[in-house]
Amino acid sequence: MDINTHENIDRSLCGEPISVSEGSSEVRLTCTGNMSADGSGLIHGGFIFGMADYAAMLSVNHPNVVLAGAESRFLKPSRVGDILTAKAQEQEKDGRKHIVKVDVSCDGETVFSGTFTCFVTKEHVLAGA
Template sequence: MDINTHESIDSSLMGEPVAVAEGSSEVRLACTPNMAADASGLVHGGFIFGMADYAAMLAVNHPNVVLAGAESRFLKPSRVGDILIAKADEQEREGRKHIVQVDVSCNGEVVFKGTFTCFVTKEHVLAGA
């Protein structure tokens, strides 16, 4: 399936799409030293959240999809060197509103879970700005 959204994302920071289908996606992210929050190699959660958000956007896969809200839980720490896999699945669709569940795992263990509320706007959010 073609990618119709977020085409300028830096895959080194948000992950590389592995699969995109109607209502689902999978994204792979290699955790690199520039993602470390401290000398121990703990990866800052913002990168993991960003990856999950990107996976949710790809599951909706519309040029005007935006994030309206998210409920998330970090379950385990991630470290530099980890390879993370985000799997997104659309749970509900009501008009322009999409609810997408995203699980991020490392070596088969879930490290992050999130529910993303996405909307497809009538035009790009920056149109006319």
């Protein structure tokens, strides 16, 4: 399936799409030193959240999809060198509103879980701005 959203995203920071299909996606991210929050190599949660958000956007795969809200839980720490996989699955669709569940794992263990509320706007959110 063609990717129709977030075409300019930096995939080195948000992940590389592995699969994209209607209502689902999979994204892989290698955690690098520039994502580290401290000298121990702990990955800042913002990068993991960004990856999960990107996976949610890809599962909707519309040029005007935006994030309206999220409930998320960080379950385990990630470190420099970890390879993370985000799997997104649409749970509900009501008109322009999409509810997407995203789980991020490393070596088979879930490190992050979230539910993302996405909307497809009638026009780009920056149109006319």
